[in-house]
Amino acid sequence: MAISSDPRQVKQICFDRIDIPHVNTLKVAREHGAYEFLPTVLKDFDTARIIDEVKTSGLRGRGGAGFPTGLKWSFVPRNTGKPTYLLCNADEGEPGTFKDRDIMRFDPHLLIEGMIMAGFALGVKDAYIYVRGEFLHEAQVMNAAIDEAYAANLLGDDILGSGYSMNLTVHRGAGAYICGEETALIESLEGKPGRPRFKPPFPAVEGFYGCPTVVNNVETLATVPAILKFGGDWHASIGIPNNTGCKIFSVSGHVNKPGNYEVPMGTSLKTLIEDYCGGLQHGSVPKVVIPGGSSTPWLTAEHYDTPLTYDAMMKAGSMLGSGAIIVMDETADVVALSRRLAHFYAHESCGQCTPCREGTGWLKRIMNRVESGQGTEEDIQVLGDAATHMAGRTICALADGAAAPILSMLEHFPEEVRARLVEKAA
Amino acid sequence: MSAESICSDAVRFSDERLAEIKTLVARYPSAQSALMPVLYMAQEDFGYISMDAQKMIAEVLGLRLMQVREVVTFYTMFREQPCGTYLLEVCTNAGCMLNGANELVAHMCDSLGINVGETTPDGLFTVTEVECAGACGGAPVVQVNNAYHEKVTPEFIDALITEKRAEGAE
Numbered sequence: 001m002a003i004s005s006d007p008r009q010v011k012q013i014c015f016d017r018i019d020i021p022h023v024n025t026l027k028v029a030r031e032h033g034a035y036e037f038l039p040t041v042l043k044d045f046d047t048a049r050i051i052d053e054v055k056t057s058g059l060r061g062r063g064g065a066g067f068p069t070g071l072k073w074s075f076v077p078r079n080t081g082k083p084t085y086l087l088c089n090a091d092e093g094e095p096g097t098f099k100d101r102d103i104m105r106f107d108p109h110l111l112i113e114g115m116i117m118a119g120f121a122l123g124v125k126d127a128y129i130y131v132r133g134e135f136l137h138e139a140q141v142m143n144a145a146i147d148e149a150y151a152a153n154l155l156g157d158d159i160l161g162s163g164y165s166m167n168l169t170v171h172r173g174a175g176a177y178i179c180g181e182e183t184a185l186i187e188s189l190e191g192k193p194g195r196p197r198f199k200p201p202f203p204a205v206e207g208f209y210g211c212p213t214v215v216n217n218v219e220t221l222a223t224v225p226a227i228l229k230f231g232g233d234w235h236a237s238i239g240i241p242n243n244t245g246c247k248i249f250s251v252s253g254h255v256n257k258p259g260n261y262e263v264p265m266g267t268s269l270k271t272l273i274e275d276y277c278g279g280l281q282h283g284s285v286p287k288v289v290i291p292g293g294s295s296t297p298w299l300t301a302e303h304y305d306t307p308l309t310y311d312a313m314m315k316a317g318s319m320l321g322s323g324a325i326i327v328m329d330e331t332a333d334v335v336a337l338s339r340r341l342a343h344f345y346a347h348e349s350c351g352q353c354t355p356c357r358e359g360t361g362w363l364k365r366i367m368n369r370v371e372s373g374q375g376t377e378e379d380i381q382v383l384g385d386a387a388t389h390m391a392g393r394t395i396c397a398l399a400d401g402a403a404a405p406i407l408s409m410l411e412h413f414p415e416e417v418r419a420r421l422v423e424k425a426a
Numbered sequence: 427m428s429a430e431s432i433c434s435d436a437v438r439f440s441d442e443r444l445a446e447i448k449t450l451v452a453r454y455p456s457a458q459s460a461l462m463p464v465l466y467m468a469q470e471d472f473g474y475i476s477m478d479a480q481k482m483i484a485e486v487l488g489l490r491l492m493q494v495r496e497v498v499t500f501y502t503m504f505r506e507q508p509c510g511t512y513l514l515e516v517c518t519n520a521g522c523m524l525n526g527a528n529e530l531v532a533h534m535c536d537s538l539g540i541n542v543g544e545t546t547p548d549g550l551f552t553v554t555e556v557e558c559a560g561a562c563g564g565a566p567v568v569q570v571n572n573a574y575h576e577k578v579t580p581e582f583i584d585a586l587i588t589e590k591r592a593e594g595a596e
Binding site for chain 2: 083092093094095096097098101126132133134135136137167169171172173174175176177188189190191192193194208209211250251252253254258259260290294324326328332336337340341344347348350
């Protein structure tokens with residue numbers, strides 16, 4: 001690995017090897033440090049030390065919730081007599097998010113190495129990568145890398161003579177956004193429709209087939225090898241306290257150079273958009289920025305300088321989420337965008353909770369009316385009421401995600417919505 | 427297969443597939459976990475997952491038909507009906523919408539003379555709109571039979587249609 005042991009020099013962690021040609025092959029990956037530190041971990045580290053390093057690192061889950069990874073691992077009960085499972089969440093379906101795809105298709109061995117280390121810490125014998133169904137190519141790249149890893153005794157029985165054994169299987173989803181929710185993912189991996197489960201019990205105690213289960217995002221697991229190699233303190237010195245390390249931001253929408261950019265946490269939104277993404281397509285300040293995927297509340301120009309951290313985004317009234325930044329410049333039609341997102345959430349609601357199943361349908365139908373100039377003042381009232389009453393009243397957070405764009409639109413652009421009503425259009 | 431088998435003999439996995447399924451099942455704590463991968467196999471082998479295929483899969487995995495039905499109908503990527511030789515799936519979610527996806531769909535439908543969700547009379551093309559494909563940096567995104575194409579232009583679509591029609595005519 002070319003990552004510097006001096007945390008002040010570190011600009012990237014997960015994307016360190018991303019531009020190296022053919023680094024998806026074991027040979028090239030190994031030439032650039034893949035699996036170099038693994039024998040040391042298997043020989044000299046134990047569960048307590050690994051969990052301790054990850055806790056010290058301050059690493060927070062990169063899938064969206066930002067839960068401290070080391071803490072999540074520490075919840076797994078030991079000696080239950082049941083197997084412990086490790087599931088990698090590669091369902092990546094939050095509109096705006098496309099970072100895990102690049103790790104899998106360009107540097108699959110980084111994810112595999114992270115999973116072996118996590119699996120070793122948790123005493124896992126069987127691990128799975130749940131990849132969204134559309135990512136067929138990514139699943140094929142992962143499978144080819146896994147085959148190479150088995151052949152090199154990096155997976156399977158008695159890994160590198162350490163006595164530790166782990167199997168790794170890629171499992172494809174089939175086009176259901178809800179399966180990115182960890183308990184829906186578990187249901188799906190059990191061969192069922194992806195309907196989220198009530199929590200508690202949390203997966204750490206009762207997950208896949210009722211056994212202790214850890215579900216971690218791709219980027220989270222891909223950060224583990226660097227943390228164990230350089231130490232938890234090293235990682236904790238990158239970024240800012242409580243928001244440590246680097247983070248991949250998937251930037252899309254009205255920017256000149258959309259794409260994935262990994263930067264130290266704390267970099268400002270404006271710096272990311274102007275220095276990395278080539279600025280906006282039109283104008284100098286964004287009309288709307290959705291900072292953490294389509295389910296997170298919108299920010300406007302006043303928050304353009306916000307540092308990209310979990311805490312600062314929350315203070316600004318939104319969430320860092322998965323780091324999926326959707327940017328809209330002055331040309332954007334916020335009503336059309338909200339209508340499209342309302343359609344998305346109605347389509348993806350699993351249907352088990354009434355407020356979500358019915359509420360997403362209401363939001364979609366009303367937004368269709370409003371966008372096409374058929375809406376009324378009463379519709380605006382109902383939009384706000386429905387969105388408010390859905391959020392927080394369901395098993396999972398999909399309803400909250402569906403409410404966010406509607407409430408943001410009503411909060412920031414009420415005049416644009418009213419301009420579309422039937423009275424005005426007539 | 428037992429004498430009281432409920433499915434027609436028309437839809438059967440090959441012996442190679444059955445061997446593959448046996449290996450697959452061993453990777454999971456229970457055969458039910460192999461259902462989604464086995465449904466993909468059926469779709470690959472038969473083009474779509476008919477009711478006969480679903481009955482056959484239920485037998486192969488030792489599941490009730492309803493357990494198969496509810497998975498087939500829950501997930502959008504499992505198809506119970508045949509589609510065109512080329513399935514064109516256009517993402518029209520946020521990132522793609524902001525970069526011309528709706529205009530792209532309109533162009534595609536105009537060029538092919540069909541509506542979204544329909545198949546051309548020659549059976550060559552089906553156009554559908556899909557939810558976020560997870561490649562927003564390359565918006566607008568079109569999947570052609572599962573292969574991703576990014577920053578797609580109307581010209582790319584025209585060339586694709588011309589090329590596939592020429593191949594189809596051969």
